[in-house]
Amino acid sequence: MIHFYELAQLDASQRARLLRRSEVKIDELIEYVRPIVNAVRDRGDEALVEFMARFDHVQLSPEHLRVSREEIERAHTLLDKDVYAAIEHAIHNVRTFHQHQMPHEQWFTQVAPGVMAGEKITPISSVGLYVPRGKGSFPSVLYMLATPASIAGVPRIVVCTPPGPDGQVDPASLVAADLCGVHEIYRVGGAQAIAALAYGTEHIARVHKITGPGNPYVSAAKRLLFGTVDVGLPAGPSEAILLADASADSELVARDLLIEAEHGPDSSSLLVTDSRELALAVRELLPGKIAALPEPRRTFCQTGLESENGTGGIVLAADQQEAIAFVNEYAPEHMEVHVREPFAVLPMLHNAGEILLGAYTPISLGNYSLGTNAILPTGGFAHTFSCTSVFDFLKRTGLAYATREGYASLSETTRRLAEFEGFPSHANAVTDRPNPKLF
Numbered sequence: 134m135i136h137f138y139e140l141a142q143l144d145a146s147q148r149a150r151l152l153r154r155s156e157v158k159i160d161e162l163i164e165y166v167r168p169i170v171n172a173v174r175d176r177g178d179e180a181l182v183e184f185m186a187r188f189d190h191v192q193l194s195p196e197h198l199r200v201s202r203e204e205i206e207r208a209h210t211l212l213d214k215d216v217y218a219a220i221e222h223a224i225h226n227v228r229t230f231h232q233h234q235m236p237h238e239q240w241f242t243q244v245a246p247g248v249m250a251g252e253k254i255t256p257i258s259s260v261g262l263y264v265p266r267g268k269g270s271f272p273s274v275l276y277m278l279a280t281p282a283s284i285a286g287v288p289r290i291v292v293c294t295p296p297g298p299d300g301q302v303d304p305a306s307l308v309a310a311d312l313c314g315v316h317e318i319y320r321v322g323g324a325q326a327i328a329a330l331a332y333g334t335e336h337i338a339r340v341h342k343i344t345g346p347g348n349p350y351v352s353a354a355k356r357l358l359f360g361t362v363d364v365g366l367p368a369g370p371s372e373a374i375l376l377a378d379a380s381a382d383s384e385l386v387a388r389d390l391l392i393e394a395e396h397g398p399d400s401s402s403l404l405v406t407d408s409r410e411l412a413l414a415v416r417e418l419l420p421g422k423i424a425a426l427p428e429p430r431r432t433f434c435q436t437g438l439e440s441e442n443g444t445g446g447i448v449l450a451a452d453q454q455e456a457i458a459f460v461n462e463y464a465p466e467h468m469e470v471h472v473r474e475p476f477a478v479l480p481m482l483h484n485a486g487e488i489l490l491g492a493y494t495p496i497s498l499g500n501y502s503l504g505t506n507a508i509l510p511t512g513g514f515a516h517t518f519s520c521t522s523v524f525d526f527l528k529r530t531g532l533a534y535a536t537r538e539g540y541a542s543l544s545e546t547t548r549r550l551a552e553f554e555g556f557p558s559h560a561n562a563v564t565d566r567p568n569p570k571l572f
Contacts, residue, residue: 135416135438136446140455152463154372154401154444154512162353166324170357173325177334184325191300193320198336200302200318205311208304220309223502224276230504231281234523241532247539251532259289259338260526261330262315263345264306266295266322272309273501277508277521278345279313285526290315291340293330295322323347324354331362344525346508365525366518369511371396373467373496374485376460376478377406378453381471383414385492387422389469390415391434392496394445395426398436402445403463405456412447457481464515467496486515540566 138151172180178195185191209217241251262278264271275292282290292315294302302320310318319337321329327347333339343355344365355364373393377386386404394402406412423434437445450456457478460468464484472478475490482488486509489499500507510518535543544563551559 135419136443137412137416137449138446139449140459141451151403151444151448152513154370159349159353159356162349163357166350166353167357169324170328170331170354173328173334174332177329178336181321181325181329181334181337184323185296185321188323188325189295190298191296191320193296193300195334195336197300198319198321200307200320204301205307205318208307209311211304212308216305217308219502220272220276220305221312223273224280224309224312226502226504227276227280227506228284231284231506231523234281235284236527239532241534245539245542247536247541248543249532249534249539253530253532254527255530256286256288257342257526257528258287259291259340259342260287261291261293261340261343261345263322263326263330263343263347263351264292264294265345265347265351266297266303266306267348270303270305272303272305273507274346275306275309275315276313277506279310279315281506281521281523282526283314285523287526289317289340291317291319291330291337293319293321293326293337295326296320322351324350327351327354327358327364331358342526344508344521366508366510366521367512367514368508370399370401371467372401372465372511373403373469374460374463374465375402375404375469375471376456376482377404377408377411377471378473379408379411380473381406381408381411382492383411383418385495386411386471387415387418389471389495390419390438390445391422391426392500393467394434394437395430396433398433398443400433400437400445402437403448403465404446405448405450405460407450407453407456409449412449416447453478460485464513466509466511466515467499469494469496484515486510486518486520 169184181198182193182195185193236254239253241249244250260282264275279290292310294306296302302318327343329337330340330343342363342365346368352369358364371393375386375390390402390404394400404415419438423431426434437443448459450459461484466486468485468488470478470488470490471492487499487505489496499505506521508521547563548560
């Protein structure tokens with residue numbers, strides 16, 4: 134039976150359970166991945182190949198960790214031509230969108246006479262992109278990460294992705310990486326890949342930032358390495374909310390509710406509506422649609438929407454105001470809006486990784502081809518984190534310039550505040566400052 138919740142009848146613990154989703158208790162996994170991370174830090178490539186043999190059942194030498202140019206070129210010939218064309222089309226849209234995000238390389242404004250302040254925008258010098266493979270091949274994840282990194286001008290873009298049973302990286306991911314200008318690709322996954330990117334090994338030079346989704350072990354490794362390297366946004370199990378009213382088409386809502394639910398047994402997919410009629414109609418449609426799915430997607434949906442531990446289902450609100458309040462509290466990764474006037478509701482929606490408006494904008498489009506980025510914060514982190522963009526691969530440096538006139542207007546204010554806070558050297562620097570040599 135599909136889970137059915139009425140917000141007015143939920144107690145505090147039941148509501149908290151919905152809001153927690155199925156995020157794994159990362160704290161419990163940190164101690165599991167700690168020896169893996171430490172082994173890579175201490176033994177480098179030797180540890181990487183050991184873990185690859187243990188977890189991926191692939192025997193490789195350190196010299197074969199990096200995907201060769203010959204393999205990449207062969208991937209271009211192996212990939213189905215229709216899939217190839219679809220990847221090219223999607224990358225074009227993603228690139229077009231992200232190009233519009235690029236800020237000016239440098240700017241100044243006059244904050245007072247003789248005082249100029251601004252910023253200089255530069256790319257991060259090296260980034261590691263993690264692309265999972267455990268439940269399938271994900272070229273879309275690769276181009277969602279690599280496209281904005283390339284547009285940002287990152288000089289060194291590195292991809293780590295697990296190999297298949299044959300020790301190869303899937304051709305679709307290799308083609309996507311090549312089309313996006315990735316510089317290095319390594320066939321290594323899991324917590325050990327995150328450690329290799331953070332610390333570096335004999336064959337994999339360290340990077341300054343790591344981003345990309347992964348399984349709970351990857352998430353645990355990122356948390357463990359926070360402070361050693363920038364680990365990017367938190368991207369855990371997939372999640373979605375469909376916000377709908379009585380005008381919504383139950384058939385479309387039922388279809389779309391399964392989009393994120395089929396990602397895995399730990400996915401969370403909720404319909405939130407103030408229409409009991411819609412809620413009951415969708416509830417009736419879902420079992421048949423789930424039954425028609427192939428395995429393992431059928432079981433994934435059943436687990437998330439029907440099992441005792443699943444966190445998906447249907448949430449009935451007393452009115453639209455209560456529905457919107459719950460959605461904002463939940464802060465989903467993906468949000469679809471199936472209401473009569475979606476643009477009227479939009480100003481009230483504050484917390485989501487992405488908001489897709491109208492019946493013709495399913496999450497599928499956002500995941501692959503709309504152009505917006507599908508690597509989004511999960512677990513409620515959309516309260517504070519943003520969708521992946523070129524800004525994830527850029528950094529800002531403050532700039533300032535003061536003339537003699539500008540210095541004179543600020544020196545007394547600066548001295549008083551420095552003395553108040555107990556910093557005499559700060560104050561001395563602006564007390565009877567001699568005229569600097571002009572150059």
